[in-house]
Amino acid sequence: MSDKIGVFVCYCGGNISDFVDVEKVKDTISGEEGVAFAKTNMFTCSDSAQTEMINAIKEKNLDGIVIASCSPKLHLKTFQNMAQRAGLNPYQYTQVNIREQCSWAHTHNKEAATEKAIDLVRAGIAKTRNSIPLNPLRVNTVNQALIIGGGISGLRCALALSEMGIFAHVVEKESKIGGNLNDIGIIFPDHKNGYELIEELEKDIKKRANINIYTNAKLIKKQGSVGNFECDIVSGNEKLTLNVGSIILTTGFKPYTPEPNELGYGHPNVITLVDFKKLLSNNSKKGELIFNGQRVREITYVYCVGSRESTKEDGNKYCSRYCCSAANYTSLLAFDIDPKLKQYHIYRDIRTYGKYEEYYEENLRRGALFFKYDEENPPDISSKGERIKILVKDRLIAKDDILIPCDLLVLVNGMVANENAELNNILKTPIGKDKFYNEIHPKLRPVETVIDGIFIAGTSQGPKNISESVTSSMAAASKTASLLIKGYVNIEPTIAHVIEEKCTGCKLCEHSCPYEAISFVNKTDKVIADINPAICKGCGGCVPDCPEDALEVLGYTHSQINSMIDSMLLEAKEC
Amino acid sequence: MIKVNSGLIDKIKIDENFNASACFNCGTCSALCPVGFDILPRKLFRYVLLGDEEKILESTDQIFSCLLCRMCEEQCPQEVNITENIRLIRSYLAKSKLGV
Amino acid sequence: MSKVGAVLGILNDNFEKRKTVFSVSKESLTSWAKDLNIKKGTDTIIYTGHMYQLMPITKSATSIYENFEESSLMNFAPVGRFINKFVDLSSMSKYAAKPEKKEEERSNKCLQNIYQLLKYAGVEAGYLYEDELYVGTLLYDNGIDEPLINQAKILNKILKDNFVQNIITVDPHTTHMLRKVYKKILPEFDYNVKNYIEVLYEKKIKPQNKLNMTLAIHDSCVLARYEEVIDEPRTLLKNAGVDYVEPELSRKLTHCCGGPIESLFPKKAKEIASKRANDLLSCSNIVTTMCPICLLNLKESTPAKDNFLDLSEILAKAYL
């Protein structure tokens, strides 16, 4: 509980004060319960203002502060650190957003905006008043990492960790490393065969003492938490326990397999892009493309197979991202073998983004023809012997139907997530609707999961091409390093806790935590719920499940929230 | 319905200058055309690329009414050799269809 | 056989049998040079390509054909082609085109001017007289390129026999054909080809009289867009004291005169020409052209015929 609170209201140059009467806000809240000191600042985040605040905290013996300024997304950490420098517990600091959520939103009515700002500051004061000092949990870390998945992302990540002095264990479920790259054929943009790239990495890895590769291997058990996980793995017949500070999931994707008869799939002359790429890299005769002993002269590609299925129930809603570029690149590889080939691309949208647009342009120049279709009207596929006939509506010439006879139909199949049921059961990593792993924030925290110490990279988190996969695996490596190299890690203390005297041990909360942070313990005279602080994420998902209000999240306690609600209604009650 | 006839293009595309497939169908070519082509070059090229001989023959007068003035090429974002393409289509028609 | 096919057929047959598309006498092709004492051959020649000389008959032929276009007579065009193989239809039939004397004189004068201008610039050009051939633009543009290869071979031999190295052309189409097309269809056809406008510009000729006049410029599609000769005529006019006005569509974006389709679709050609002529006349009441086809088409599409002048006619006034 804080009862000597300092409140600082920011002008933010004019960003706030142009639309909110900052002085009036300060004057009004000065008399609030618990407020010992109130002041305005031109720029609260400036060094001089921070020094002044530190002095005020020390001189006036303040035990809590409220700063009304911009969004906490910008300066929560800044001011928490400032509080700490002043000797205050950073969790007795509350930031009130009167810029993005007040002055900037209400530029037309200064009086009403000022009233709103007063209410918001009052709520902030109430929150600080009901706060308790919290201390982060410090955990020592092990300077080793476990990478699950020995494809390009995992291998490249292992090398990056090795270079930073972190021991990397790579667990690969297959008998050899390399994943999808082993049989993906020639890859863009460097025209190498996928397996050659893997061979290069393997050579490099063999030279290093701090990378261990386990094949035919899987994780069977995980205990512990961030900084110190205890992982049991089996590799072949061998069983071993690894102590690691972090886990990186690079479990990759599998190519979408069309359903029987989906766009003619099942007919011997209807194959997937992945199979076609294999065919191309095995085609030995220059000048002729041979399939099943027959020369191929006309090829049709149908795009978005297994991707962007917005109307299909349980369909893959996402774009598989790499396939437009890959199909266009493949078409060029085919032209390289036989420039006289006729190639027809039936697409929904061509997304050869970034540098790969040139593949599309080059296909246009080399005579490939493109036909756009929409999901509601997919091409109709029929066959007569070995010939495939594709009927598609052409939007370019008065919606005529076009019949394309060809020797080979290539289904440009997308990516789907590996199921990893056993692994997910052990790690509890959040999975999105699309079955790929979910990051905390796609832009701000793109390789972190809500489980501290578990990172995701490569196509395990969504469709990517190879360079994007490696980029994310580099990010996961550096996030791992920044976590482990210090030797210890602080865990946010804003997690769930049990109000012991209220808990009746009814166990209604038993299944509310998907991370299994809740267990039940014997406490003196009764069985009550208990939270494992290293596992709890602080989401509060368990809070509404408790009929006794015995569960709450520190920093968002029942008393804090209810007092905030009450303080916002103060004016209304006075009237 | 148009059945793709992949053989026709090989007869018309007798050299690399024929680059109708580079057209991405924006239609800019028609904007300043002095003739006011009834059939847009992109549409004509599409028929050619698909091998629809009947549709091409229907457009004979149009094909021969092009001035070859290259106004369209000046605007074309894809650098399609529109007039040379038309000339080669004429060449095919004159030789194979019009009995010249 | 379609009408287009028939007309092209007549042109093709004429070209193969008579080496040109319209029948005109050899005398009328070379008469412009009669009193000029031009040497035959030599390393630098003026090459008319018959374009100026053909304009008078084209005018007469087109006006007849224009009346044909929508009449039932046109249905007999295929028959015409058949007869034409044996009898020179364009000169024998009762519909035969007969050039106007006045037009012939004007064309000849243009050529004479060009020759004199070159001479003034210090270029002593020779001429091939009756050995000169029509270069076949009309056929090539319509996709009939096979007889052209033969023509290119014949012309190449004539040029070699006359020790020619530099060719100065007088109209844009011949410039383009000899400079780009012939070279493409016959790689050994390798001459230094320039349009007379380029030559006069390079020689930096000085005017003898300053003209005090304003006119609108009509760029030729072939000269401006194909050959990128744009600033040269402007410099020559500016140096002569001419104040020129650019229509909205000019230089690289010049608007076609309609000429290229006059033999197949004269009505459409005239429509286009008349639109362009009006645009030009709204800029200035005098218009200059740089191609005999442009000149013919534009002037014939409007009552203000006399307001259209060939560039050589203006240059002659200032520089000769």
Next chain:
Amino acid sequence: MSNPKILVFSTNNISDPGIDLAGASHMDYPESVKIITVPCSSGISPKWILNAIKGGFDGVFVAADGTDCPYLTDCTDRTAKIVEKSQELLTTNNLDPRRIKMAAICSVCAESFASHIKKFYKALSELNN
């Protein structure tokens, strides 16, 4: 004249950035909208909602994480259940269950937030009359 007071429950990672963006883009919405931020919309207690409306708020808007939730895959269902439970609580307390509204607001859903709030504001105004 009624000027409905609305309490918004918003979330740190997902809907708060969306509401911030609405402000940063100067999208106007009523000043009587106040915001309390929590970690996840699945952690809102129905009793808080009841307290807010009993105490004098005319409506509570839950700016839910929806499918973007970084913690819980079933966040939408959980939040919906909380809203349902809150509506029951209101009904038993003789309060109109229409005073609660929920919509998923993503981190860039500025426009959608402003329009939801305006609609809700209008509905509450009608309810108050």
